[in-house]
Amino acid sequence: MARVPLVELEGVVKTYRMGDVEVQALRGVSLTIEQGEFTAVMGASGSGKSTLMNILGCLDQPTSGRYRLEGQDVSGLPTERLAEIRNRTIGFVFQSFNLLSRTSALENVELPLLYAGVPAGERHARAAEALAQVGLADRSGHLPNQMSGGQQQRVAIARALVNRPRVILADEPTGNLDSRTSVEVMSLFQELGRGGITVVLVTHEPDIAQYASRVLVMRDGRVLSDARREARRAEVPDPPPDLEEALP
Amino acid sequence: MNLLQTLRVAFRALTRNKMRSFLTTLGIVIGVSAVIAMVAIGDGAKARVEQAFAAMGSNMLIVLPGTTTAGGAHGGFGSMPTLTWDDLKAIQNEIPTVRAAAPQLRSVAQVLSEDQNWTTQVIGTTPDFFVIRSWPVARGSLLTQSDVDGGTKVAVLGATVVAKLFGAGNPVGQVIRVKNVPFTVVGVLDKKGQSQWGQDFDDVLFVPVSTFLQKIQGGLGNYIAGTIMVSAVSADATSRAESQIRGLLRDRHRLQAGADDDFSIRNLSEIAAASQEGTRTLTTLLAAIAAVSLLVGGIGIMNIMLVSVTERTREIGLRMAVGAKPRDIRLQFLVEALALAVTGGLIGVGLGLGAAWRLAQSFGWQVLYRPDVIFIAVGFSGLVGVGFGFYPAHRASRLDPIQALRFE
Numbered sequence: 074m075a076r077v078p079l080v081e082l083e084g085v086v087k088t089y090r091m092g093d094v095e096v097q098a099l100r101g102v103s104l105t106i107e108q109g110e111f112t113a114v115m116g117a118s119g120s121g122k123s124t125l126m127n128i129l130g131c132l133d134q135p136t137s138g139r140y141r142l143e144g145q146d147v148s149g150l151p152t153e154r155l156a157e158i159r160n161r162t163i164g165f166v167f168q169s170f171n172l173l174s175r176t177s178a179l180e181n182v183e184l185p186l187l188y189a190g191v192p193a194g195e196r197h198a199r200a201a202e203a204l205a206q207v208g209l210a211d212r213s214g215h216l217p218n219q220m221s222g223g224q225q226q227r228v229a230i231a232r233a234l235v236n237r238p239r240v241i242l243a244d245e246p247t248g249n250l251d252s253r254t255s256v257e258v259m260s261l262f263q264e265l266g267r268g269g270i271t272v273v274l275v276t277h278e279p280d281i282a283q284y285a286s287r288v289l290v291m292r293d294g295r296v297l298s299d300a301r302r303e304a305r306r307a308e309v310p311d312p313p314p315d316l317e318e319a320l321p
Numbered sequence: 322m323n324l325l326q327t328l329r330v331a332f333r334a335l336t337r338n339k340m341r342s343f344l345t346t347l348g349i350v351i352g353v354s355a356v357i358a359m360v361a362i363g364d365g366a367k368a369r370v371e372q373a374f375a376a377m378g379s380n381m382l383i384v385l386p387g388t389t390t391a392g393g394a395h396g397g398f399g400s401m402p403t404l405t406w407d408d409l410k411a412i413q414n415e416i417p418t419v420r421a422a423a424p425q426l427r428s429v430a431q432v433l434s435e436d437q438n439w440t441t442q443v444i445g446t447t448p449d450f451f452v453i454r455s456w457p458v459a460r461g462s463l464l465t466q467s468d469v470d471g472g473t474k475v476a477v478l479g480a481t482v483v484a485k486l487f488g489a490g491n492p493v494g495q496v497i498r499v500k501n502v503p504f505t506v507v508g509v510l511d512k513k514g515q516s517q518w519g520q521d522f523d524d525v526l527f528v529p530v531s532t533f534l535q536k537i538q539g540g541l542g543n544y545i546a547g548t549i550m551v552s553a554v555s556a557d558a559t560s561r562a563e564s565q566i567r568g569l570l571r572d573r574h575r576l577q578a579g580a581d582d583d584f585s586i587r588n589l590s591e592i593a594a595a596s597q598e599g600t601r602t603l604t605t606l607l608a609a610i611a612a613v614s615l616l617v618g619g620i621g622i623m624n625i626m627l628v629s630v631t632e633r634t635r636e637i638g639l640r641m642a643v644g645a646k647p648r649d650i651r652l653q654f655l656v657e658a659l660a661l662a663v664t665g666g667l668i669g670v671g672l673g674l675g676a677a678w679r680l681a682q683s684f685g686w687q688v689l690y691r692p693d694v695i696f697i698a699v700g701f702s703g704l705v706g707v708g709f710g711f712y713p714a715h716r717a718s719r720l721d722p723i724q725a726l727r728f729e
Contacts, residue, residue, distance in 0.1 A: 132642060132722050153646050160644020171639045171726065175337050187326055188644040232643070 077144040079239060079271050080106040080129060085138035087124050087294075098124040100294035101138070106273065108239070111266040111304060113274045113285035121294040122275050123244065129273060130163055130242045131155045143239065160189050164233025168245035170225045172217040178204060178228045179213035185236045203231040207261060223254030230261060240271040247281050253309070259284040260307035324656075327649075331657040334629075335664075342661060345625040348618025349665030349705065350672065353698045356611040357673025360694045362680060363607065365687035367600045372514070374593040380420075380559045381453060381590070384412070384549040384566060387583030402544035403583045408573055409549055415569060418562040420554045423450035424530050426547035428538045432526060433498040434486035441482050442525045443499060445533020445547075451510075453552040461493035461508030464529050472531040476504040479523035480512040502536045504528060559590045615701060618665065619709035626658050626713035637717050638725025651718035658710020659703055666702030670695050 087099040098121045106112055116122045127133035128140060131147055132155075140148050147158060159165075164185075172181045182200040191199070204213050207227040217225050226246060233241050243262070247255035262272045263284060274285060282288050286304040290297045335342045387403035412422045426445040431438055444450075448464050451457070458477070468475050476497060483492050492506045513522035534540040553562035563586050570584055630637070637650055645653075674690065681688040 127723050130642070153648075156641065156644050156646040159642060165642050167639075167726065171635060173636060173639070176333070184640070185643040187330075188640070188646075188649060190323070236644075 076107075078105040078141075079108045079110075079143060080104070080273075081139075081141040081144075082128075083139040083141075085128060085135040085140060087121075087128065087133070088136045097294055099128070099135070102294070102296055104289070104296060104299070106240075106271060108271055109266060109269050110287055111263065111272045111274070111285045112287045112289060113276055113282035114289045114291060115275075115277060115279070115282050116291035116297075117277070120291040122291050124294075125291065126242055126244055126273070126275050129240075130165060131158050156188075160185055161236060162239045164230075164236065164238040164241040166226070166229050166233050166241060166243035166246045168248040170217070170222075170229045170249070172225055172228060172232075174217055176216070177213065178209060178215050178217070178220070178231075181217070181228055182231045182235050184232060189236060200231070200235055203235040204228070206234060207231045221254075222250050223257055226250060226254070226258055227261065230258070234265070234270075238270070240273060241265065243272065243274045245275055245277075247276065247278070255281060256307050256309050260309060263304065263307050327652055327656050328660070330653055331660045334633075334657055335660060341625065345621050346618070346661050346665030346668070348614060348621045349662055349702050350618075350669040352611055352614030352618050353666045353669025353702055354671075354673035354676060355614065356607060356698055357670050357695060358677040358680070359607045360604070361674065361677035361688045361690055362686060363600060363603055364689035364691060365681065367597065368689050369687050370593070370596050370600070374589060374596075380553040380556050382551040382553065382559065382563055382566065383587040383589070384551060384570070385585045385587065386545070386548070387585075402541050402546055403574065404545045404549060404570075405543045406545060407543070408570060409545065411569055411573060412549065412551060412566055416562060416565045418553050418558040418565060420552045421449040421452045422549055422551045423447045423453055424545050424547055425450065425550050426530060426533050426538065426540075426545070428533070430499050430537065432482065432486065434492075434495065437486045439482060439485040441479075441485075443533070443537055444525060444527050445530040445537065446527055446550075447530055450527070450550060453550045456513065457511050458508045459511045460491065461506070463508055464527060468529040469531050472535055473529060474502060474504045474532055474536065475507045475529065477508040477510060477527040478506055479510050479525040479527075481521055481523040482526050483509050499526070499528070500537055504532075556590055559588060563588050611698075615705050618702070619662070619705040622658055622661055622706060623709035623713060625661075626654060626710055627716070629657070630654065630713050630717045633717075634720065634725045634728040637720050638722045638728065641720070641722035642726060647718040650720075651714045654714035654717045655707060655710050658714065659706040662702045662706025662710075663699060666699040669702070670698060673698075 082102050082104045085099055085102045086097070089096045089098055100121075102121075102125060114122045114125060124133065128135055131142070135148050138148070139146060142158065142162060147155065150158070173184070179197070179200050182203050183196050186196045186199060201210065201213060204210055207230050209224060209227055209231065212220060212224060212228075215224075217228070220228070226249075230241075230246075241262070246262075247258055250258065259281065262274065266272055266286070272285075274281075276282055283305045284307045287299070287301045289299050384404060387401055406424075409422060409424055412419055423446050428443045428445075429440065430443045431440045432443075446464070447469050448466055451463050459480070461477075464475065464477055467473075476499070478486075478492060486492065486497065487495070492509060495506050496503050497506060498504070510523070510527075515521055528537065538546070540546055551562065551566065553559040566586060567582065571582065574583055576583065640650060641647075674695075677688050677690075680686065
């Protein structure tokens with residue numbers, strides 16, 4: 074028996090109504106993503122890549138077509154169930170980090186566990202573990218505004234990881250980062266992929282996409298090309314591993 | 322997410338904006354503290370009125386003799402004796418709603434002990450008087466019927482008179498002189514305190530009515546040179562007793578239908594009821610003010626919660642993305658509104674009790690703390706929080722996570 078793909082889209086169409094005008098954001102996307110794949114989704118703005126991500130993340134429902142996640146058809150599930158799937162199966166990383174301000178790194182990472190109903194002791198332990206995994210074990214008490222952009226994004230990745238999801242969806246995760254920190258973040262994603270976590274990344278920067286093992290290019294709501302290839306290994310250039318630490 | 326965690330998240334959110342949270346809850350604080358303070362003071366006042374009336378006597382009626390009219394000038398009640406000793410007997414014996422009736426003859430006289438003197442009110446009466454006034458003896462004994470029958474020279478003293486004449490000593494068995502007549506002190510009455518208008522109930526001395534007439538102030542033959550105190554069998558019966566006494570006396574005095582009464586009857590329970598009615602009106606008014614201020618406070622909370630939902634749209638979107646269900650979001654904002662309102666309510670209770678205590682201290686009022694009112698006030702502010710918090714919370718829970726995450 075063939076292994077069930079992690080993500081399976083079948084003729085997914087998404088239509089928005091904007092006033093009187095109907096906008097077709099996705100015009101029939103079919104696609105499978107296997108576990109452990111590191112996929113980059115590229116495309117110009119308006120190509121439908123954000124809509125695709127929203128549907129993959131169970132934040133939005135397809136107008137027609139099927140979406141099977143871990144073999145389960147999630148199109149048409151009630152909001153409550155979708156929230157549970159987001160909580161258990163999916164981790165989100167955003168361009169603007171979306172950390173809660175005036176809330177420590179540790180507590181930010183704990184957030185998904187809070188909604189999963191994990192008891193406090195285990196919550197702290199797992200959040201600390203996730204922070205250690207992204208190399209921020211010593212920053213757990215820091216507030217977002219006390220950290221650099223790269224550190225904040227790593228906290229956000231820890232938050233996405235903490236519930237041990239099957240797939241991490243990253244929407245332009247390096248959009249607000251300089252090139253050096255971008256490579257750091259990409260190397261982190263590659264590491265996760267090696268650990269068996271599926272990563273889907275939306276980006277419009279080709280040099281970011283080259284760290285992925287598969288590149289999907291979208292245009293006008295369709296998949297234009299889908300190529301698997303050898304990913305470039307993300308190696309952080311030698312100079313100071315962290316800008317802040319380099320300062321006297 | 323369980324309730325404790327929700328509560329923690331709510332308090333975290335509120336303390337992030339301390340000043341704003343404080344100002345938001347101020348409406349509730351002021352409303353609740355005003356109610357608590359006013360009810361505490363109002364209840365104190367009411368209790369005081371009740372005490373005063375209870376001190377005067379239970380279910381008490383006072384029958385005053387009639388008026389004189391000389392050359393068109395009305396002398397006022399009590400200016401002419403119209404009540405007879407037979408009237409008193411008739412009231413005692415013929416009216417079933419009357420529990421007891423006693424004459425009250427007054428005089429002011431100087432009273433001497435061995436080494437002190439004091440001018441006070443001397444009242445001649447019968448043992449029933451103490452029943453009517455529900456006034457027990459603290460030491461020794463009360464006047465007895467045989468004292469009245471035999472005209473013995475005994476006296477029962479009020480606490481103030483005892484203090485003036487004997488200080489801390491025991492007056493029972495001692496001899497005092499009233500208008501140069503020696504009286505043996507047989508008893509001391511319980512302290513009754515002051516009337517509402519500051520009259521000292523204890524500055525008084527009682528002697529048997531017969532002795533009073535013989536030794537202190539001559540009588541008027543058949544007529545009573547004073548008033549008749551009456552006690553009805555129950556509070557409900559007071560009004561009936563009043564009308565029955567009126568009928569009896571009109572009958573005995575042979576007054577034509579349409580003629581004015583030649584006596585008057587004061588119904589103390591009616592006065593008490595009227596003053597309680599006044600307090601009740603005041604309480605209702607206070608409750609109305611409280612309701613208005615809580616309403617205003619509630620609108621303030623709703624306003625700030627709506628602002629907060631808008632401000633935190635991205636946070637809501639993020640929480641939803643990481644797994645918060647709509648009801649988690651709704652609960653979170655509801656609990657925030659509730660926490661604001663209840664905190665306001667609790668601060669209000671504290672301030673209100675403090676203010677009541679402070680006012681009572683500086684004006685010498687009595688304060689009565691009612692746990693039920695405190696409970697209701699806090700409960701009500703909680704209700705306001707939930708009521709006015711619901712709409713913003715509901716709006717938050719209905720946000721679309723995609724839109725919310727994109728919100729700038």
